[in-house]
Amino acid sequence: MRHSFSRVLSFGAIPLAFMVWTAHAHADAVWVKYRGLVDLTPFHCDWIERSTLVKRLCYDAKEQYVVVNLTGTYYHYCEVPAGIVNDWLAAESMGRFYNAIVKGRFDCRQNRVPSYSVAPGAPIWTVAGRADPSRSRLRRGISPRCEPGHWIDTVSDDGEIVILEDGSVWEIDADDSSTSAGWTSSDDIVACDDKLINTDEKETVSATRIR
Secondary structure, rough: OOOOOOOEEEEEEEEEOOOOOOOOOOOEEEOOOOOOOEOOOOOOOEEOOOOOEEEEEEEOOOOEEEEEEOOEEEEEEEEOOOHHHHHHHHHHEEEEEEHHHOOOOOOOOOOOOOOOOOOOOOOEOOOOOOEEEHHHHHHOOOOOOOEEEEEEEEEEOOEEEEOOOOOOOEEOOOHHHHHOOOOOOOOEEEOOOEEEOOOOOOEEOOOOOOE
């Protein structure tokens, strides 16, 4: 049974309706690590100013899906009850709550991941609340034969071979291997037919999938 999404707490004699998640029609998308672009239209989002770790918390109550900005990087958590989100927002320290209750649980590799479409041209937002023009340009530059949501598992020392998290093996063009040699495990990747785009480093290399 899903928890009620709206709760009212009392601090002393002062009632505080801390779940003032007024529905806003978001026209933005965010780049979520280990997933790719997520459209925030169905979400209720709060920008957080009182935490040094949690900068923005977005929740889709219908799907029980959390997208959270932790010091500038968005992560996702799946099948999170609304009660957990309520308690997280009400916690004295949202960072300590995250480390104690959320981190290591609600793993999207094990739980259901909902699907979202992204409207063409939707801005991709940074922690400061402004559109990130470099990522918006990248979004517009992705062709229909490119697939976001990948990340690096292994890079050879010479940068000539990159293995992604799905087991695919890519041979990097000799002219670009010096660039990919500087890439690291867990960098976010958009995989295209003829290139790999590292969205963390804002770099692109010519590549051929060999397995």
